Amino acid sequence: MARPKRAKAAAFWRRLRWSLPVALLLWLIFRPAYNTFLAFAAEKLCRLFENPPATRVVVQEDKAVIGRDDMRTGSGWLGYSLTQIHFNLIPALALILALPGWHRHEGWQKLVWAVCILVASHLLGLVWHVQFFFATSLGPWSGANYGPLARNLLGFLQYLFDIPLTFTLPLLLWAGFYWDQVSELVGLPAAGTARS
Amino acid sequence: MGKLQAFLATAPGRFLLRYLVALGIAFALMALPPVNERVVKPYTTFVAYEGAFFLRLFGEAVSVKEQILSSPRFAVAIYNGCNGLEAILIFVCGVLAFPAPVRRKLPGLLLGFVGIQLFNVVRIVALYYTGVFRPQWFSTAHVLVWQSLVILFAVSLWVMWAQRYGTAEAR
Numbered sequence: 001m002a003r004p005k006r007a008k009a010a011a012f013w014r015r016l017r018w019s020l021p022v023a024l025l026l027w028l029i030f031r032p033a034y035n036t037f038l039a040f041a042a043e044k045l046c047r048l049f050e051n052p053p054a055t056r057v058v059v060q061e062d063k064a065v066i067g068r069d070d071m072r073t074g075s076g077w078l079g080y081s082l083t084q085i086h087f088n089l090i091p092a093l094a095l096i097l098a099l100p101g102w103h104r105h106e107g108w109q110k111l112v113w114a115v116c117i118l119v120a121s122h123l124l125g126l127v128w129h130v131q132f133f134f135a136t137s138l139g140p141w142s143g144a145n146y147g148p149l150a151r152n153l154l155g156f157l158q159y160l161f162d163i164p165l166t167f168t169l170p171l172l173l174w175a176g177f178y179w180d181q182v183s184e185l186v187g188l189p190a191a192g193t194a195r196s
Numbered sequence: 197m198g199k200l201q202a203f204l205a206t207a208p209g210r211f212l213l214r215y216l217v218a219l220g221i222a223f224a225l226m227a228l229p230p231v232n233e234r235v236v237k238p239y240t241t242f243v244a245y246e247g248a249f250f251l252r253l254f255g256e257a258v259s260v261k262e263q264i265l266s267s268p269r270f271a272v273a274i275y276n277g278c279n280g281l282e283a284i285l286i287f288v289c290g291v292l293a294f295p296a297p298v299r300r301k302l303p304g305l306l307l308g309f310v311g312i313q314l315f316n317v318v319r320i321v322a323l324y325y326t327g328v329f330r331p332q333w334f335s336t337a338h339v340l341v342w343q344s345l346v347i348l349f350a351v352s353l354w355v356m357w358a359q360r361y362g363t364a365e366a367r
Contacts, residue, residue, distance in 0.1 A: 009359050013352075020348065024340075062335075083339045090340070091347040156227070164223035167282040171290075171351050172216070179208040186358035188207045188295070 008100055008185050016098040023093035027086075035059045035082045042126040055130060066130050071138065078133045085129075085166070086122045089115070092170035099174075099181040110177040121169055125161035132158040207295060214293035222285045232276075237263070240279040246313070247274075247320035256324070265320070270327040272320065278338070280316035283350035284309060290354040300361040308353050315349050 039057040042064070047053035054070040060079065067077035096102050096111060103111075132154040135146035146154075175182045203209040225231050240263045247265050248258045258267040263274045287308045291301050319342045326337045 006359075009355070012355070016348070016352070020344075024344075081335070081339060083336075087340050087343055088347070090344040091351075094344075094348060095351060159227055160223075163277050163282060164219070167277075167347060168219055168223075168286060170347055171286060172212075172219075174351075175208075175212060175215070179212065183208045186294075186355055188211060188358075 011100040012098055012185055015100065016094065019097035020090070020094040022097060023090045026093065027090050031083075031086075034086065035062065035064075038082060038086070038122055038126055039064050041123050042130060045123065045127050046130050055134075057126070057130060064126060064129075066133055068134070068138070071141070076133075076137050076139075078129075078137065080126075080129050082126075084162075085125050086118075088166050088170050089118055092118060092173055095170060095174040096178065099178055099185070101181055102178055105180060107178070114173040114177050117173060118169060121161060121165050124157075125166070128154060128157040128161050211293055211295065215289055218289035218293050219285065222289055226276075226281065226285075236276055236279070236281065239281065240274050240276065243279045243313075243316060243320070244274050246317050247272075247324070250317050250321050251324060254321070258324075265324070270324060270331070272324055272327060274320070277343075280312055280319075280346065283312045283316070283346045286347070286350040287312060287354050290351075291357060294358055294361075296358075296361045304357045304361065308357065311353055312346075312350060315346065319346065 036059055039059045043055055043057040046055035046057070052070070054068045056065075056067045056069055058065050059082070062081055062083050063079040064082050065077055065079050092114065096114065101107075132151075135142055135151045135154050204213055226236060241260070244260045244263050244265045248260045251258045251265075251267075256267050256269070258265055260266075263279075265272050265274065288305060291304045291308065294301075296304075323334065323338055323342065327334045
């Protein structure tokens with residue numbers, strides 16, 4: 001039992017050495033298009049709940065520049081690094097691709113699901129940044145349109161998506177979707193074995 | 197629903213559930229203002245002093261003011277998210293949730309904490325020198341390289357610990 005486990009572990013460490021550069025490369029290739037998509041989708045999502053729609057999210061280099069059409073040109077615009085929002089695709093992909101046999105048992109399907117969940121978390125993360133900025137940084141306009149409860153709730157959501165989810169999602173998706181392989185790797189019994 | 201219940205009755209299912217709960221509690225605690233003031237900020241200042249200690253070994257004239265580490269050449273502010281606490285929580289919650297005896301968890305927690313501390317010091321020193329010699333690379337190195345590496349390091353440490361202690365006894 002110890003030997004196969006050790007062999008699996010050795011394979012995992014070996015594969016991690018190339019899966020990390022592969023994940024980084026994929027991320028670099030898709031980053032410009034993904035930045036544009038995120039900004040576009042976040043703007044549309046915010047505008048869905050506005051009347052008249054006024055949120056603006058535009059991409060400038062790596063930043064999402066956030067503002068409102070109905071404010072003076074010189075009024076507050078926030079530049080927020082999109083890399084900070086979606087860098088966790090790299091460790092998530094690296095961990096998944098490093099698992100020996102990740103593609104077996106509908107592994108590709110699970111990979112698509114994991115990426116979709118990450119994309120949803122990035123999109124919501126950006127939306128909370130936009131909303132928190134509107135709620136706290138636009139002077140009297142913020143005070144008039146957002147109450148203390150809304151500001152606190154948006155602050156909490158921003159924190160949740162900014163730190164806890166950004167840092168833990170790669171691990172949770174890796175362990176959650178590929179628990180068979182992860183269990184084998186760390187020496188837990190297979191998921192089919194219920195507690196007696 | 198039945199499928200989920202069946203999964204949660206398995207060892208990996210129970211582990212994942214415990215892990216989620218532990219992470220949820222840990223990050224919720226960290227978000228509380230009193231915890232932030234009395235634990236996170238002092239800890240981050242400690243991390244800044246650690247970084248300064250090692251940078252002085254390399255002959256850098258650095259000083260620390262709260263969470264800012266500065267020298268005439270460059271300055272870095274260490275915020276929540278850069279202090280290594282997230283990596284520590286990922287590792288610590290993973291160890292606590294794993295089905296292993298306490299006597300095996302304790303040394304794991306201690307060694308893991310020290311290991312992540314050292315890794316974070318390497319990160320701070322490397323970022324400081326990136327800022328000194330290649331300031332245009334600082335943002336990429338900070339967000340992209342080191343944040344990814346810190347997550348992978350915490351997960352790798354946990355995998356190593358679990359492989360070593362995830363024995364028949366642990367099940």
